[in-house]
Amino acid sequence: MKSLQGTMLLTNGQLVDGCGHPPVTDAELLIEDGRIGYAGPRQPNRELPAEALVLDARGGTILPGLVEAHFHPTYFNVAALEDLDTKYPVEYVSLLASVNAKLALESGYTAARSGGSLFNIDVWLKKAIENDLVPGPRLAASGREICGIGGLMDWNPDFRKIGMEGLVLLVNGPDEARAAVRKLVKDGIEWVKTYPTGDAAAPDTNDHHTLCMTFEEMHAVVETAHNHGLKVTGHCRATAGIKNALRAGYDTIEHGTFMDDEALDLLLERDVPVIPALYFEKASVERGPAIGMPQGVIDGHQETLDGGVESARRIFEAGGRLGLGGDYGFAWNPHGDYANELEFFVTDVGFPPVDVIKCACKTGAEILGREKELGTLEVGKLADVVVVDGDVLDNIAILQDRSRFLAIMQAGVINAGSLQHQHLPRWSEHALESEKPVCR
Known part of the structure; x- marks a missing residue:
């Protein structure tokens, strides 16, 4: 660059x-x-x-x-989970990712950490940005994500015979978890993104209180990733999933929605940053009815929002670290709206603006591992x-x-x-x- x-x-x-x-x-x-x-x-x-x-x-x-600490460059106008991997061919998604990167830079975000990407597009997007071929934030790549079979990200039914290979590596047991990480090592990623828990988006099978990976699988991911110098993060909403991630040695926690006292103590002991990504939940509640989102899903997002706000406040007041970023790229929460997260933390969570800027800059750089250069x-x-x-x-x-x-x-x-x-x-x-x- x-x-x-x-x-x-x-x-x-x-x-x-x-x-x-x-x-x-x-x-x-x-x-x-x-x-x-x-x-x-x-x-x-x-x-x-x-x-x-x-x-x-x-x-x-x-x-x-600013640092977007939970960036999905390949998400574009996602209206349903299936849109993440079947809506567009990979060639078009690659072009869309470059458009999203340019928009992120134009929105004031000079650095970003990918929170997961279709195929390993973000790996090559990073190279294109660093070689001044396309404008965009300094990028840390995650590539494909890891989830347990039957978990939140395993939505394509077996009869379709298409699997989830483009977006998610599905694992069943620690040996398959290690093999998945090794595939990502070959892809050239820096962060391994996993799904220890479910989400309000899947209330019938994998809601926000369910687990999608075992502790043994999560530990195998961390052990293998750290061996290769990679870092690990995970989509953690359920309290037990948060604790599993912290005990397994995760380097950051995405969301950290339902934290009890024990989870908070574990978090503070290891000084692990959390990226709450809360504005997405507010957008889902406010805009869900207009797009036909089922009421049960909206109610789940409201519970997630309330729990996430409370957890973020507790982390902040206890001296923990929070990075800012979110699931932008959905139809009701589009790319370019990243700074809505900052206003939300001032107006809805109650943080002083100067501390919100610190979360979005200094802590963001720490999450990237580039605090000596950026933030x-x-x-x-x-x-x-x-x-x-x-x-x-x-x-x-x-x-x-x-x-x-x-x-x-x-x-x-x-x-x-x-x-x-x-x-x-x-x-x-x-x-x-x-x-x-x-x-x-």
Whole structure:
């Protein structure tokens, strides 16, 4: 991925560093050869090379690039579970994935972790992004997912003779679980996504209180994955499934919906991040009736929503880590709406905006394993930066308006935003007013 060569100064904005600290008003951010050289209060007597670029934040907000921690690049207008693997041919899904990646970047997300992908499209999508063939977030790939036979993700009946090979590797016992991970190793993935529990979407067979994998299968997945340097996560709603995942050694927990005291203690002891992905549940409840979603499914999503909100609050108040992301790509929860998750955590869960930004940036980078490079505006880190027209901490909902993004940078290169193709003035071209650069 290309990196800025030279110097750029971002000025005239408030800086939110992603660490959870109070914002710095009248701040500036210095970028040198794609990395952050300074982040803090404006320095009136700063000297820069004559060819340095200057970007005026217009009194808006300078913050780290957001991290979508539960990204499904191959989901597109999914109306039913079967749409995940039988709606479109793999060739078209590959094209759709590149469109979704571009949209994610344009939405302020400079990095993402795949939460599962049809075939191993996300592996190749990552390569295309890194080689500047398509725009998109820095990506950690998961490829196909793992679920027990007869579990949540095993929906194609045997008489169809089509199996689930494109989306899910179905396992029956620890030996098959190990074999599934080894297939993913060959595919080149980084995260192994599993389904320890069911979901409200399947109330008759695998609801949100059922288990879809045994502990022995989950432990075999972790043991094999960790042997190959991979990390493991899992769709965990049922309380017993959460505990199984934590005891098996999972590296993150997706959803963590119904946590009791024992599960919370296990989570905090291992300091495992949780990605609640709650806005999807709210969208399902609010928009489900209009799309003909059965009332029993809607009721299950409501229970999931209530339980998930309570668990997220408990984790946060106990000092645990939360990443933000969700199941975007469904007909009622489309790609591009990722920042709805952030507003939900402010308005519905009650988190302070500065902490929501921390979850969406710092913790997101930690989940990716790239906290030394990404997630906060600190000296030495890659300049993955978002510049927004407006005060994000006063109204976090403005992150949902893509027209408000002035610049979305990766390593200092403006890859999206309204200023992407506009001329940025050089330092030498500036008129100085009270020793403060003004962008004309």
